[in-house]
Amino acid sequence: MxxxxxxxxxxxxxxxxxxxxxxxxxxxxxxxxxxxxxxxxxxxxxSSGMIHGGLRYLLYDVKTTRTSSKDSGYIQKIAPFLLFRIPLLYLMNKEKGFRSELLAELLETFFEVYDRYAKLKNGKPHTRLNREEVLQLEPGLASHIQGAMTFDEWGIDAxxxxxxxxxxxxxxxxxxxxxxxxxxxxxxxxxxxxxxxxxxxxxxxxxxxxxxxxxxxxxxxxxxxxxxxKAGVEVKLRPAKGIHIVFDRRISNVGFVTETIDRRSIFLLPHQNT
Structure with a gap:
């Protein structure tokens, strides 16, 4: 032994x-x-293989957003050959009455704040696109999509x-x-x-x-x-589960962020050159 x-x-x-x-x-x-x-x-x-810059934490934990963006920048310096940029569209749904424009303005303000951390992760500033501009990028989008905000994150080969x-x-x-x-x-x-x-x-x-x-x-x-x-120690862990659906073809050259019917976030991501 x-x-x-x-x-x-x-x-x-x-x-x-x-x-x-x-x-x-x-x-x-x-x-x-x-x-x-x-x-x-x-x-x-x-995992999805995405190095998040902390977008979702921006509303309630700005410190985590900053830390996530800095970590993304560190990985780029250490192993740039493992990374690939993922261009993303945050899709905006059409709402009734003035709500569409109000929500669009609020969302743009949100991304203007996120832009402040873009330099930390070598990201590009956001751009607001109307429906016609979005359809030029992806003609197959549903009729209730009124526009989008562009941003990017980095993917990595885990x-x-x-x-x-x-x-x-x-x-x-x-x-x-x-x-x-x-x-x-x-x-x-x-x-x-x-x-x-x-x-x-x-x-x-x-x-x-x-x-x-x-x-x-x-x-x-x-x-x-x-x-x-095995060491006689009790550790409580609350696992978080995600679901990935892998297609046998490339759906789009850009990624999409939108919501399901029950308001949970969903990502559609192109993976490298596949």
């Missing part, structure tokens, strides 16, 4: 796990990354991001175990308390190994609570 000591053991091979593994390895820490399936096989691989982070971590000395599941933690007593000192893992071939670490990080995404239970 393998017994090896690491400075840091990371459980979870998603965006967070791979990024932290690379960061630790670059700092000279002996690092182990463990993933029960394949890299980016969970939440990271099931799979490449994970894999490249992991490869660079490995290049700098990190050990990466795929298709390896954490069965339990190893403990040592400190008075009346227990301290985690490592993990018990099982490979896809059924072989078990012990790995010891000065620090064990639980970055298992939605599986964080389940892993914490």
């Amino acid at each position: 393998t017994q090896e000591l690491f400075d840091v053991i990371i459980v979870g091979g998603g965006v967070n796990g791979c990024g932290v593994a690379r960061d630790c390895a670059l700092r000279g820490l002996k690092t182990l990354l463990i993933e029960k399936k394949d890299l980016c096989g969970g939440t990271s691989g099931a 799979y490449r991001l994970c894999v490249l982070n992991a490869k660079d971590a490995q290049k700098n000395g990190a050990k990466i175990l795929l298709h390896t599941q954490v069965l339990d933690f190893l403990f040592e007593s400190e008075g009346d308390k227990k301290k985690i000192k490592g993990v018990v893992v099982q490979t896809s071939e059924g072989k078990k190994h012990h790995y010891f670490g000065k620090l064990v990080l639980n970055l298992a995404g939605p599986w964080i609570p389940k892993l914490c239970q």
Whole structure:
């Protein structure tokens, strides 16, 4: 049975796990990354791949909008080759009476505020389009669309991001175990308390190994609570679920933001060159 000591053991091979593994390895820490399936096989691989600038937070959490836009800018400096710009139209529905113009003015004011953060993420300022201008971009829009506001966000290839982070971590000395599941933690007593000192893992071939670490990080995404239970700790997590419908052809060269019948937001996004 393998017994090896690491400075840091990371459980979870998603965006967070791979990024932290690379960061630790670059700092000279002996690092182990463990993933029960394949890299980016969970939440990271099931996302829309959009780096949000924080548009939806603007109404109630401006600080988050600023932070999101700054983070988008950082990623562009670090890995521009992984990014692609997504031009978007925020569609405006036709309303009764003067409400259409009033809502359009309010929406334009909203995007004027969002423009202030555009420089942080290398974004383009918004433009207000009437129905005729919108139809020139997308003739197939429904008759109740009266216009749109343009804006843009950045898309990223999440799979490449994970894999490249992991490869660079490995290049700098990190050990990466795929298709390896954490069965339990190893403990040592400190008075009346227990301290985690490592993990018990099982490979896809059924072989078990012990790995010891000065620090064990639980970055298992939605599986964080389940892993914490093995340490006798209860962690409550409120998962958020999104639904993606993937078409077998390109619907449009621009993305759309609109609302469903029950007023929930929905995105229609072109993905890279597919």
